[in-house]
Amino acid sequence: MYFSDLGNQSSTKNQLIDLFKQSRVPHAILLSGASGCGHLQLALSFSALLLCETPNENDACKSCSSCIKYEKLQHPDLHLSFPIHLSKAEHSEISDDRRELFVSSLDKFKCIGKKTWYSTMGNENKQGVIGVKESQSIIKKMNFKSFFGGPKILVMWLPELMNLQASNKLLKLIEEPAENTYFILVSENKNKILPTIYSRLQNIAVPKMELSAVSNFMVKNFQIAEPESNIIANLSGGNLNKAVVYHLNSGDSGLNMTLFVKWMRLCYSRNIADTIDWVNELSKMGREQIKDFINYTLEMSRQCILGNFYIERREVKEEEENFLKKFQPFINHKNISQINTLMNDAYYHLERNANPKILMLDVSLQLYKLLRK
Numbered sequence: 001m002y003f004s005d006l007g008n009q010s011s012t013k014n015q016l017i018d019l020f021k022q023s024r025v026p027h028a029i030l031l032s033g034a035s036g037c038g039h040l041q042l043a044l045s046f047s048a049l050l051l052c053e054t055p056n057e058n059d060a061c062k063s064c065s066s067c068i069k070y071e072k073l074q075h076p077d078l079h080l081s082f083p084i085h086l087s088k089a090e091h092s093e094i095s096d097d098r099r100e101l102f103v104s105s106l107d108k109f110k111c112i113g114k115k116t117w118y119s120t121m122g123n124e125n126k127q128g129v130i131g132v133k134e135s136q137s138i139i140k141k142m143n144f145k146s147f148f149g150g151p152k153i154l155v156m157w158l159p160e161l162m163n164l165q166a167s168n169k170l171l172k173l174i175e176e177p178a179e180n181t182y183f184i185l186v187s188e189n190k191n192k193i194l195p196t197i198y199s200r201l202q203n204i205a206v207p208k209m210e211l212s213a214v215s216n217f218m219v220k221n222f223q224i225a226e227p228e229s230n231i232i233a234n235l236s237g238g239n240l241n242k243a244v245v246y247h248l249n250s251g252d253s254g255l256n257m258t259l260f261v262k263w264m265r266l267c268y269s270r271n272i273a274d275t276i277d278w279v280n281e282l283s284k285m286g287r288e289q290i291k292d293f294i295n296y297t298l299e300m301s302r303q304c305i306l307g308n309f310y311i312e313r314r315e316v317k318e319e320e321e322n323f324l325k326k327f328q329p330f331i332n333h334k335n336i337s338q339i340n341t342l343m344n345d346a347y348y349h350l351e352r353n354a355n356p357k358i359l360m361l362d363v364s365l366q367l368y369k370l371l372r373k
């Protein structure tokens with residue numbers, strides 16, 4: 001992960017690059033922002049720049065021996081710390097025991113949210129912890145000589161999940177760090193960091209990502225076409241983690257489902273301004289994709305009817321089932337035939353080159369009425 005992979009995520013990126021250029025990089029930085037704001041990516045890209053032997057103006061060179069080591073996050077002077085699940089019997093695990101899993105998840109998702117990480121470790125509902133053994137390991141590692149002779153960096157993701165004992169152990173190290181060491185802490189909830197730790201950090205607030213930055217990130221990291229990336233960005237509301245999950249689920253019905261849920265909510269609440277935005281985004285998808293989405297809507301309507309008659313649904317995924325259970329009363333024997341006709345007509349007109357924006361807005365307005373029948 002380099003700055004160039006972050007797309008047009010700009011303000012914090014420039015702030016960090018300026019600190020670097022002016023040789024004013026604080027030894028303990030806190031990047032704080034909401035989940036999915038891209039701060040972990042910023043921390044890792046900044047680490048690459050700090051470790052690079054021949055950095056460019058705005059980014060690591062990607063070709064020196066340090067950058068080559070950094071490529072798969074295998075650089076021996078880049079230490080990663082993150083919450084893990086501690087088993088009951090064995091409380092001696094440290095992040096390094098899970099580093100390979102963490103790095104491969106990062107490689108797959110390009111960013112990582114708490115839920116994704118917890119479920120990767122085997123239980124999405126179990127909170128991870130940064131424990132005291134981890135602090136001991138950090139102290140040891142950060143006091144070693146650097147492997148490459150350059151700086152040593154610790155990137156800690158979610159320092160708010162450090163327990164009290166672990167936090168207290170790290171205090172001294174953060175206050176009086178060894179020479180040429182950097183701590184970059186990446187927090188989603190800075191208020192939960194122990195105040196004595198917090199006061200030793202230079203806080204940089206990372207704003208929520210612009211939708212265009214999320215879209216750009218998706219294009220760069222997942223090689224998807226722009227209309228789709230714009231839709232994903234829009235649905236994500238600027239949360240990178242959500243965008244990635246939408247994308248990875250969209251292989252089959254994920255994107256369609258996300259679109260469908262949002263559409264039905266908008267139509268039911270008769271939110272005209274947001275419906276227009278939604279239609280504009282949808283229209284940017286290709287005609288074939290919109291037709292595919294119409295087919296999906298027809299299928300979901302049929303599934304609602306099955307549910308209304310207590311017939312077991314077999315072909316739906318778990319998240320679809322969860323939504324349909326709540327939503328099925330709104331598509332029923334009173335409106336199903338009109339909804340069917342509406343969707344089939346829309347499909348017919350799309351095939352005959354109707355303007356998708358006008359068509360889908362009209363379909364939405366008709367759904368406003370039908371869903372209230």
Ligand SMILES: [Zn+2]
Pocket residue numbers: 051052053054055060061062063064065066067
């Ligand atoms: Zn380099």
